[in-house]
Amino acid sequence: MIDTILNYLGNSSAITIFVLVLLSAYLVAVFWIFIYRLISINALLTNEKKSLESLTSRNTAVNPLSSLYKCSNGSSSKHILHACEISIIKDASVGISSLSIISSTSPFVGLFGTVVGILESFAKFSSHSKVGFSVIAPAISEALVATAAGIFVAIFAYTFHQILVRKVYELNTYIKAQAEILVAKG
Structure with missing residues (x-):
């Protein structure tokens, strides 16, 4: 298996190797962004869920770990809570657009590598x-490896x-529900 990969890389052009290195970097970035953002968003979700449960139970206090509570400093002003909602969601969604960009561009990067590989093959x-x-x-099958790699990266990026x-979206729902309860309670 390793011999096949080394043989493939040895026969590939600089552009094909560059495309595969770029797609490998994309794949690492995809997993890094996903794991990092998933952990941070899950922590926010846990805190906001506990805070919403606290607000809907007999206890009328907001959980002090809630991002909404920290941002609004205990205010129940509709405008302040709305601004806090926007700020929290903006911070929570950092990096997600990168996954979208990678999922839409990686197949084209792979296709570029394939086209160059086929052109080089025909030139030979x-x-x-x-x-x-x-x-x-x-x-041609060797040239198609780049397209397969691009699609492979895109699948993970799009799914993540x-x-x-x-x-x-779930975080936004919890935050909006809390804000509405706080405004209603005044």
């Missing part, structure tokens, strides 16, 4: 008088983007 074959399918097929968007 131009000096031969007769080239059969048995010679062309391996060269959707998971995080859903988590931010």
Whole structure:
């Protein structure tokens, strides 16, 4: 397996290697952003859920760990709470757009590597008088590795983007519910 990979990289052009390195960096970034944001958003969700449960129970106090409480400094002004909602959601969604960008661009980066690989293969074959399918097929299949890598990265980036968007939506729901209760209680 390792010999196959090393052979592939040894026969690849600089652009194909660059594309694969770029897609590898994309993949690392995707996992880094996802894990980091998932941990931080889950912590926010836990605090906001406890705070909402506290507000809806007999206890009328907001959980001091709540981001809404920290931002509003205990104020129940509708405008201050709304500004805090926006600020908290903005902070919670940092990095999520990067996943969207990576999910939409990585297939094109991979496709670029494939096109360059196919062009190089055809350039190599131009000096031969007769080239059969048995010679062309391996060269094209090697070139398609870049597209497969781009799609592989895009699948993870898109999936992680959707998971995080859903988590931010849940956070927004908890925060809005708390703000409405606080405004109603005055």
